[in-house]
Amino acid sequence: MIHFKSCEWKNFLSTGNDPIKILLDKSPTTLIVGQNGAGKSTLLDALSFALFNKPHRDINKNQLINSINQKKTEVTVEFDIGGQEFKIVRGIKPAKFEIWQNGNLINQSSNARDYQKFLEQNILKLNHKSFHQVVVLGSSSFIPFMQLPAWSRRSVIEDLLDINIFSKMNTLLKERNTKIKEELIDINHQIELLKTKITAQTKYIKDLESLNQDQIEKKRDSIKVHKATIKETFEESKELGKGLETLLKEEEKRHKDNLQQSSQLNSLDLNYNQKIKDLVEQARFYEENDHCPTCDQDVGPELKEKKIQIIQNDAKGIQQEKAGVEKELANLKKEMQDIADKTNQLKQKQQRINSNNERISVVQKEIDKIQKEINQLNSQTGDTGTAKKELKDSRKSKEAFTEKKLEYVEERTYNEVIGEMLKDTGIKTKVIKQYLPVMNRLINQYLQILDFFVAFHLDENFNETIRSRHRDSFNYASFSEGEKQRIDLSLLFTWRQIAKLKNSAATNLLILDETFDSSLDHDGVDSLTKILDTLDSDSNTFIISHKGDVLENKFRSKIEFFKSKNFSKIR
Secondary structure, three states: EEEEEEEEEEOOOOOOOOOOOEEOOOOEEEEEEEEOOOOHHHHHHHHHHHHHHOOOOOOHHHHHOOOOOOOOEEEEEEEEEEEEEEEEEEEEEEEEEEEEEEEEEOOOOHHHHHHHHHHHHHHHHHHHHHHHHHHHOOOOOOHHHHHOOHHHHHHHHHHHHHOHHHHHHHHHHHHHHHHHHHHHHHHHHHHHHHHHHHHHHHHHHHHHHHOOOHHHHHHHHHHHHHHHHHHHHHHHHHHHHHHHHHHHHHHHHHHHHHHHHHHHHHHHHHHHHHHHHHHHHHHHHHHOEEEEEEEEEEEHHHHHHHHHHHHHHHHHHHHHHHHHHHHHHHHHHHHHHHHHHHHHHHHHHHHHHHHHHHHHHHHHHHHHHHHHHHHHHHOOOOOOOHHHHHHOOOOOHHHHHHHHHHHHHHHHHHHHHHHHHOOOOOOHHHHHHHHHHHHHHHHHHHHHHOOOOEEEOOOOOEEEEEOOOOOOOOOOHHHHHHHHHHHHHHHHHHHHHHHHHHOOOOOOEEEOOHHHHHHOOOOHHHHHHHHOOOOOOOOEEEEOOOHHHHHHHOOOOEEEEEEEEEEEOOO
């Protein structure tokens, strides 16, 4: 279990050079309040940055630097795991990333990416996505479990059940099979070369024993044939190699340019999607509301119709622009496929050239050998002792390579069987199936506590089935925001229970970011408060809210953020 103890930051977002330190295990429940922009949610960004080198919100990492001081950004998080004390220190301008264990700095033996991988896999045993599923529930950039794609849902559950080791094993197995494949290619090549050599040596011995002029002439004729082969092969390579390197570079440049263009178009397409989404929300507002909460004025039918018409026209224009971008993307995809095909053809030519060069080398060696044999035939009378010894050595080498080949083939077959077991459909799925009933039971228990009486069921692919008391079927997207939040809360507490059960991603820390400010009604707030009161004594919950006057008496302690001379402070 990860027991978070403190988080301290300075020159971070709206916090200046005077550091802010929050004790994370001081109180079972802590209310964090403050005006907009005072820095209430900074704790989330600080934890996310220190542990995973990325902000909690969807912003650029450099935007975390305090805009006034513009340097010396630093965050420190302290926690313990199984009696081991850890401290993570991460900074910007200057860049800093340190991992301390029991007061000793863990040496960074490789690059920062590997150091981060070591932190997540060997210490935290928790990645950024799983952290947000068991620690954080918020209303900003948090993505609820039910809104994650299927593969992301599975990844979260694998972390919770501590079965991602099978994925790592499968990756290592694939790497080993790739190495075996390369070794087999090399062994087969060596066997073929030895076959050629044995054939040549056998023939040489026979010719040497014959020792007559006819054999010598035949060898000379053979040399002529080999030379003709070399010439023919060389000419073929010369023709294949014309402009090959330039063409490869051109296709690589085209591929790079197209990737960049594709990225830009995809970004533009996403922007259009967001604009359309915003327009839909605006239209929905005018369709569903007759009164403006901002200006406190009634919205007449004519104004509503006019506003909706404007929005529809804007949406139509954006849809047309989006269609143009999608057409460009389709054309770009076709062009990239064409580049891939051409590049593949060019690489095949290069492979042919390499093969020809190897063939020329082998044939030239054969020519040299035959010439040597001719010289020997002209100078000696049939001493085959050396040739026979070489033939014997070649046959032994061939037998050794053949035996090694059989070993690799057997290992590859064995690995393929293991690989089937390590696939998502193998051992991992069996483990998940064992825990699914427990997960579904816990989810439904929490839903009932939150006064949401439905039958919620996740299958092994983590697709949901939700039935009402009348057995009507629903899905997550069909519910209101308040109902969705009840589901999200139930999943959050369920994952924390599963994590504690497996002792995988279990932690004392729970942060609810404006959860009480959003879609929960009065009964939902009371039900959630009851759940928080039932949490284990080793749980430390932080509630970030604008409703300090309403919630203050419901929690053990309070932290207030405020601005002083443009810098965030706490009291």
